Amino acid sequence: MANKGLGKGLGALFPTAEVNEADVVNEVPLAELRPNPYQPRKHFDPEALEELVSSIKEHGIVQPLVVRKSIRGFEIVAGERRFRAAKEANFSYVPVVVKDFTDEQMMEIALIENLQREDLNSIEIAQAYKKLMDHFSITQEDLAARVGKSRPHVTNYLRLLQLPPEVQENVSRGTFSMGHARALRGIKDQEILLKLAKKVEKEGASVRQLEEWVQQINQVQQKKKKPKAKEESNPAYKRYEDMLQEAFSTPVRIRQGRRKGRIEIEYFSQRELERLIEMLQNDRILD
Structure with a gap:
């Protein structure tokens, strides 16, 4: 179930994101193209890009870029590496296929395309997940379904954004x-x-x-630390945590002190907070 969506391939999830024989290919000035504003990948392997530059110098751009019309020129939907390589090779024009996509589709295509090629590092994936959730006010469950991953997978990546910026940078560079x-x-x-x-x-x-x-x-x-009450090590608390996590579909922690405790419920977007509040209200917990 975890990889069901991605296993189908980008063409199966977004048939119009791929070029087929019926599409009209146009040559447009390179200067009129702009990268996908929702592109999650920030680091491009210089060596791999140089290999692509050499290839297109010799054979040209075999696969047209998929773009959408914007207010000024075109935005790249798929093919940013080819676009960058064409600039390095000093091309003036590149072949493109113009298609219609919404902002939501642009974000999803960019994320899924990079995930399929495993081009993104862990922090880029986490940032892309958060951007999707924040921009479209969707829950972790919604996002997991969109990208063909499990909810715990999405949660684990989002938690990386809680690390200090210095550590996140090490992960981005591949040091960690x-x-x-x-x-x-x-x-x-x-x-x-x-x-x-x-x-x-x-x-x-x-x-x-x-x-x-x-x-x-x-x-x-x-x-x-000072010794804590024996109740804190009670295995019942772990069982209660599991029950609450299953009920709310989000991480839950029970913190037990000497005389009192607290329940911590995590959420990762405004939409998810609203979902939790609605669940609590429906259960009359807040009444």
Whole structure:
């Protein structure tokens, strides 16, 4: 179920995003083209781009770009790498097929196309997910269905955006893997987290080594805290958390103190907050 959507291919999800024999191909000035404003990919591999430049210099642009008409010129729907390579090769014109797409379709196509090619790093994926949710006021469940992924997959990526910018940049550059990022999320103290991140970068530590360091740090931090009530370690709380997470379809944490506790419910967009409020009202919890 997790990869059902993406497994079909971009053409199956958006048939009009691909060029077919019935489409009319036009030559348009390169200067009239603009990148997709919803393009999630920020980093383009220079070596791979140079190979494409060499290829189009020798063979030309075999596959036309798919574009949509804008107020001034055209916006690229699919084919930004070809567009960049054409600029590097000093082309004046490129072949395009003009089609109609909404803003929502532009965002989805750009995201799914890059996900299928695995061109995006983890932070770019997380930022693209958040942008889709915020722009169109959709929930994690809606987004997961759109991109053919599970809701926990979407949640795990969105949580990366809670990391400090310095750590996010390391993930973007490829210095840290998704595993490194997820392990670092286990450190609550931001100062300690940043120091540990620098240690990982300096020593080139593996994910397993980092996980061991995180465990050691948390054990030390736990010993410094005052003993908590026995109820906190009660396995019933974990069961209650699972029940609430299943009911609300979002992460839930129960924090139990000596005499009182609190329930924390996560949400990642205004639309999702409204969904949770509506559920609580329907259950008369707020009455």
